[in-house]
Amino acid sequence: MRLTTTMFLSLDGVVQGPGAPDEDPRGGFTQGGWVFPHADEDFGELVAGWFAAADAFLLGRRTYEIFAGYWPRVTDPADPIAGRLNALPKYVASHTLREAEWAGSTVLSGDLAAEVAALRQRPGGELQIHGSSELVRSLMAHDLIDEYRLLFFPVVLGNGRRLFTEGSTPTALRLTGTATTASGVVLHTYEAAGRPTYGSFGSPE
Template sequence: MGKIVISANATLDGVVQDPDGAEGFAAGGWFHRFASGKDLEAWVARETAETLAAEALLLGRRSSEWFEARMPEFDVRVSPEWADRMNSIAKYVVSSTLEEPRWSNTTVLNGDAAKEVSELKRRVDGEILVYGSYQLVRTLMEQNLADELRLVIFPGVVGTGERLFDGTGDQRPLHLTDTRKLGDGLVFHTYEFVR
């Protein structure tokens, strides 16, 4: 049975929007603005280990296209090992508009998202990582399909922007299972979703 793991980066005030600044959001680019060299080294090590341990990625269409477009850059800037795994891992993209994915090992899930992801959890044995894909993340939480949340908090406040939990309707308890410092200023939290 698969385990849906949402892995996200956020500012201290919870903003997840436009971490690299490429989307043109006025407060974008916070990822590198709020992280030092040691922070980024620790982040890369954690991200690489997480991706190597996963069995699959689950993404929305826009996030899939975002990662696909940046893989050559990530190979150099992040980690060749991480980029190789991102390219080789089985990827499932929830989309009603994507017909012919160009990224290697990509399968499109174009039916009812909750039903498709439930079936995916039955087929995949191990962790299914969700990067970005905030609209999909909200659906996974609302449908009680998410099992774990891994959240890296960047030490800065941007004041405005899309937040991970924007638009979620229900109050939901989470159980903290781990907290640790990454580098000099990042904090990594792991939560389990309480059913």
């Protein structure tokens, strides 16, 4: 399976609390729910299309708990997101979670890089990460992510947790696609392309 990650970011790189005001108040963050005003039909079609391509999900503990508190209560199997999340295997990266009660969930508590590498070797289409920024950074360090879907929302938040923090692994990305929604969300799709290369414009003679 290919490992893909889908992340919602403000223009200044914040990924904290996109879905609801009380979703993730760590550090006194009070601006949760910033995605909602931009969730138009175009946005919904993008997200539904990705979920349709999933064969399994890989989530960090915090994102798993947020999802597990909401999506099992959406019981319509035709729902493009709930139908996939509730039916497909879910793997949770956590050293503190002992049991995962959401049906189809397995806790990965050993060597994360090795366990995810093994999952990638299984047959199928996509193993999808949604949210889970700390997990994404950890897997970047091991070159395990095949595709990045980064959705930039037209808002500057000024504070909050960011995806690419100080100390993130230097990574080169190759742009493979772009899309724009009517509400101004811009999607960039990238493939991993190894490490960055460097050069210099030099000084004029």
